[in-house]
Amino acid sequence: MPEAPTGVVCDDETLVQLARGGDRPACEELFRRHRDAAYRVAFRMLGHHDDALDAVQEGFIKAIGHLEDFGGRSGFRTWLLRIVHNAAIDAGRKRKRMPSLGIGDEEHNPIEPACEDDPARGLNRADLRRILDGALNRLSPKTRMTFILFAEENLSYKEIAEIQDVPIGTVMSRLSYARHKLQSYLDLDAIDEL
C-alpha cells in the first residue's frame, strides 16, 4: 500500500478524514493515488491531453474543496471519478478548439468515415486512437462515459451506476449499445494486427 507523505500507511478513508481537517499532505497523497485514473477517464472522454489535465485539475479542486459532501457510501475513487466525469462533460461542452471531437449527441455530430481505406497498413498508435476517438465521439456523452469507465478502469456495474446515478440495468444496456455502435462505426474486420 502506498504511504502518505508523513510516512504512515493510510487508507483512503483515513486520508479523507485528515484532508477534511485541512491536512495538505493528505490531500496531496489522495491526488497522487488517483490522478492517473482520473486522467485516463478524462483523456478518453475528451481526447486531448491538455483538456484532460484541466478536467483532472478542476475535479480535484472540487473534490478537495467539498470533502464534507463525501458520505463514504462508495469509495473515494468512485466519488472522485464522478466529479471528474462531470468536469470532463463540462469541459467538453465548453471546448471549441477540437470541433471534430466535440461532445454532443451522436445524432448531431458529423459522421466521420468509419475507417480508412487501408487501416491495417501503416497505422501507428496515434492513427488508431484518432479512429477510435472518432467512433467514441459519435456516442452520446453518457453512453461514452459508461463504456470508458468499464473498459478503461474496469469498474463494476455498481460503481458505474453510482458514478452516473443510474440503475445497474441502465449501465448494462449502455454497454451493450456502445459495443454494437462501436462495431458498426469501426471497420474492425479490416484491422488485422494491433
Next chain:
Amino acid sequence: MRCVDVTRELSAPTGDRQSSALAQHLAACPQCAAWAARDMKLNQLWDATRPVEPSTEVWNEVWTEISARLDRPDVLPFREAPTIRPGRRILMITLGVAQAAAILLAVFFFTRAPGGPQPDATVHQPVRPVDGAPPSSVAQSDSDPLDIDPDGSLVVLRIEAPGKVEKTEVALNDNSGRVDSGFEMLNFLESAAKQ
C-alpha cells in the same frame, strides 16, 4: 440461447460468459462468432490506444496549481470539517421553529382563556394577616395606609380602635399555589429554547 442473449452477454458480462451454452452457440452460429471476433478486436484496439500517463513533472505542476487554487479563499475556501452536519442543522432549525410556534400558541390561548389577564385586570395579591386573622376576613380598602416593617415586609395598617393598630402583611411573592398554568408553560418553553 438466442443470438441477442449471446451478444448481450458478450457486451455486458454477467459471469456466464464461459458457460457451455454460450460456447455451443458461438460454435454453431457464424454470425455471433463473427460478432464475438469483432468485439475482441475492439478490446485489442482499446488496449492499443491506452493513453500515456503524464510524467511526474507534469503532475507536480498540476498539484502546484491545485494547491495554489485551494489557498485562494476567493476562489475556493479550504473549509474545515463542519462541527454541525447538515442533517443535524436542519433538525435544530425544525425544533426551533416548533418551539417558537408552541410559545406563540401558548401565549395566544393564555390571553384568550377566561381566567387569563384582561386589559383592565389587576393582579390581586393574597393578603396574609399578621395577627392571625384569616385572609378572607381582611378587607383591604383604598384608604388603609401602607407601611414597611423593619424586616422589610409591606404591611397594611388598620386602626381598629384608638391605640390599637392591626398590621396585615401583604405577601407580594406568595401565589399560594395559584401560579397560572399559562405562565408555567411559557417559562418551560423559554427554558427549553435556551438549552
